[in-house]
Amino acid sequence: KLTGSDGSSFLVGLVCCRPSPGLVCISATVLHATKGSYGYKLNNILTALLRGTASSLYRQVKDHYIPNNHCPIFIYLGGPEPLQHISGVTDLVADLARQNGAIVYSLEHRYFGQSQPTADLSVANLHFLTVDQVIEDIASFARTHMSPDPGFHNVTLFGEGYAGGLAVWTKHKYPELISVVYSSGAPVVASLLFPQYDLHTTTAMGPACAQSLRVAFDGVYTELKTNPTFIKNLFGASVLTDTEFLWMLSEAVTIPVMNGDTMHSPCGTMATAVLHRYELMEALKYYVVKVFYPTYLSDVGPVVYSSKMVARVQKSLDTAPMRSWLWLKCSELGYAQVNPGPTGLRSSMIDEQFFAEQCETVFQKGIWPPNVKAFNTKYGDPDVDHTFYMYGAADPWQWLGHTMTTGPTALAHVAIGNATLPAGHGFDMKPFPHDAPVDWQNALWFASQEIFTWLH
Numbered sequence: 001k002l003t004g005s006d007g008s009s010f011l012v013g014l015v016c017c018r019p020s021p022g023l024v025c026i027s028a029t030v031l032h033a034t035k036g037s038y039g040y041k042l043n044n045i046l047t048a049l050l051r052g053t054a055s056s057l058y059r060q061v062k063d064h065y066i067p068n069n070h071c072p073i074f075i076y077l078g079g080p081e082p083l084q085h086i087s088g089v090t091d092l093v094a095d096l097a098r099q100n101g102a103i104v105y106s107l108e109h110r111y112f113g114q115s116q117p118t119a120d121l122s123v124a125n126l127h128f129l130t131v132d133q134v135i136e137d138i139a140s141f142a143r144t145h146m147s148p149d150p151g152f153h154n155v156t157l158f159g160e161g162y163a164g165g166l167a168v169w170t171k172h173k174y175p176e177l178i179s180v181v182y183s184s185g186a187p188v189v190a191s192l193l194f195p196q197y198d199l200h201t202t203t204a205m206g207p208a209c210a211q212s213l214r215v216a217f218d219g220v221y222t223e224l225k226t227n228p229t230f231i232k233n234l235f236g237a238s239v240l241t242d243t244e245f246l247w248m249l250s251e252a253v254t255i256p257v258m259n260g261d262t263m264h265s266p267c268g269t270m271a272t273a274v275l276h277r278y279e280l281m282e283a284l285k286y287y288v289v290k291v292f293y294p295t296y297l298s299d300v301g302p303v304v305y306s307s308k309m310v311a312r313v314q315k316s317l318d319t320a321p322m323r324s325w326l327w328l329k330c331s332e333l334g335y336a337q338v339n340p341g342p343t344g345l346r347s348s349m350i351d352e353q354f355f356a357e358q359c360e361t362v363f364q365k366g367i368w369p370p371n372v373k374a375f376n377t378k379y380g381d382p383d384v385d386h387t388f389y390m391y392g393a394a395d396p397w398q399w400l401g402h403t404m405t406t407g408p409t410a411l412a413h414v415a416i417g418n419a420t421l422p423a424g425h426g427f428d429m430k431p432f433p434h435d436a437p438v439d440w441q442n443a444l445w446f447a448s449q450e451i452f453t454w455l456h
Contacts, residue, residue: 036060042117042128044136054117056137057108061088066101072154072455073146076106077138079163080325082113090431092182093158096448100455102156105145109163110137111324120313121320123363126327131379135170142177156180156455160426161397162187162333164389168402172382180454181387182447185425187400188389189380190333190372193352195340200396201254202345204422209267212274212283213253213345219281220249221347235288237302239309243354246347248305249284252292253345260394260417260424264295307361323362330359334372335400385409386454388447392423411450415443 037055065071074097076087087093088104097104108115111129118125142155155178157167164186171178202210223231224242232238237245256265266287273283293301300318303309310319310326329335336355339346356368381402389412391398398414405411416439417423423437428444 041136041140044133044140054110054115056110056115056117057083057113058141059083059086059106061086061094061097061104061106064088064094064097064101065103070154072097072100072102072156073142074100074102074104074156074158075138075142075145076104077157077159077163077166078106078108078112079159079161080109080112080328081321083108083115085429087158087429092428092432092444096182096451099448099452105141107138107141110134112321116315118315121315121323121327122313126324126331126363129324129327131166131169131328131332131375134166135173138166138170139174139177142174146177154179154455156182156451158182158184158429159186160184160429162328164188168382168384168387168389169379171384171387172379175384179386180451181384182451183387183389183402184429185391185395185397185401185427186389187333187335187397188382188402189400190335190370190375191400192334192336192369192372194335194337194400195344196399197258197337197396198250198254198344198346199340200399201257201394202343204394204396205253205257205265205267208274209265209270210345212270212280213266216270216280216284217249217345217347219279220246220284223281235285235302236293237305239303239306241306243347243349244305244307247350247354248302249288250346250350251305252288252296253284255296256292257394258396258425260392260422260427261295262420262422264291266291307358311362326359326362330363330367330370332370332372332375334370383407383410387411388450389413390415390428390443390447392425392427393417394422395425395427397425409450409454411447413443413446415439 036058039055042054074088074093076093083106085106087106088097093104096102110117110133111121117128138157146155157170157178159165159167164183165188167181168183168186168188171181220231228242229238232240232245235245237248240248253266269283269287269291270280273280297304304319304322310323312319314320336352337346338352338355339348339350359368385407386409389402391401391403391414393414393416403412403414415423415427416437417427418437421433421437423440427440
């Protein structure tokens with residue numbers, strides 16, 4: 001990856017053909033992703049309260065573009081994090097863009113990364129961070145960049161996770177504007193509590209791994225009762241409260257499983273410890289400090305799990321993305337990943353009260369619970385045509401997703417992986433492995449054929 005003087009990124013490399021006949025090989029080439037910004041109203045909803053305009057970052061890839069007035073526009077929606085993935089280079093979107101002669105835009109979400117519309121992340125300013133506002137941002141960008149021919153539908157939205165839900169909700173609100181949606185691993189409903197997250201990932205990691213982690217956690221619980229300062233220092237997490245520490249540990253052992261990330265899963269470390277009869281709590285400490293922190297928390301460390309640290313309002317802080325994402329969950333979406341009972345790994349202390357206190361500590365009293373019933377009445381799992389929903393079998397977000405085909409142009413598939421390549425969250429949006437399971441290949445080939453048909 002090379003960076004030009006104007007901030008543009010040049011990615012050089014060979015992308016191999018996928019073994020799916022519907023997808024097109026991208027040969028060795030230089031892909032130029034230009035950088036730009038798009039303007040939007042700070043308040044799209046009530047013009048009487050308009051407090052100015054703002055802009056967000058986007059990246060553009062034109063390597064597959066065939067110039068004409070009917071050129072398909074592919075828009076990859078960034079999720080609750082700074083825009084790091086430039087879509088249209090080495091991913092499924094690149095294959096589909098080549099197949100359809102499309103131009104690809106990657107949009108950064110308001111209040112994340114460089115797309116900060118306000119001076120800080122105070123509660124007063126975060127009131128402009130809502131799903132409604134973001135949908136209007138997407139619609140405004142689409143109107144600006146779509147074909148000038150009013151009779152030609154050519155805007156396709158792509159999104160992973162929450163951003164996949166945004167894609168579906170945007171098409172639901174503006175069916176005349178958005179022609180096709182590809183939604184990967186998306187929750188399409190809000191849910192106050194989400195115990196299935198822990199239950200699903202615990203099942204996906206397998207009984208042996210889960211049992212070794214339970215033994216290790218029992219050791220942590222014992223130490224936490226007798227010497228909490230020692231055990232938190234041992235894990236480099238002295239900034240966390242006892243309950244925040246347990247929350248962080250539960251995230252450390254389930255996030256890689258959710259992502260199908262076998263290279264950084266705790267199960268390898270724990271299996272080695274069991275084989276050689278090492279102390280399991282020590283093995284857990286080694287995994288968290290030496291594997292999880294560098295892989296998933298490299299920029300910020302465990303402080304991202306501290307409500308005290310996330311309560312700070314400066315948008316330049318490393319904890320800013322967590323603050324913005326937590327606002328969306330506390331104010332609209334819920335998704336509290338609580339303990340599911342004895343079959344899960346999360347501590348029983350990780351309950352609704354924990355998340356309510358977290359929201360009120362970081363933001364303000366009374367913000368919890370969000371009105372998920374009202375949100376779902378407006379947006380929850382809408383009947384949207386020309387939409388392809390893809391989930392991996394290891395992905396717990398399918399529990400809040402659309403996993404059943406409900407019409408000839410409302411298609412869904414849950415892809416099955418294997419022990420080496422489990423189909424985790426957003427598996428289809430990552431560079432495609434040459435030894436991908438057959439079900440992956442067939443599912444993505446089918447999706448590409450359907451999208452091509454819908455666009456043409």
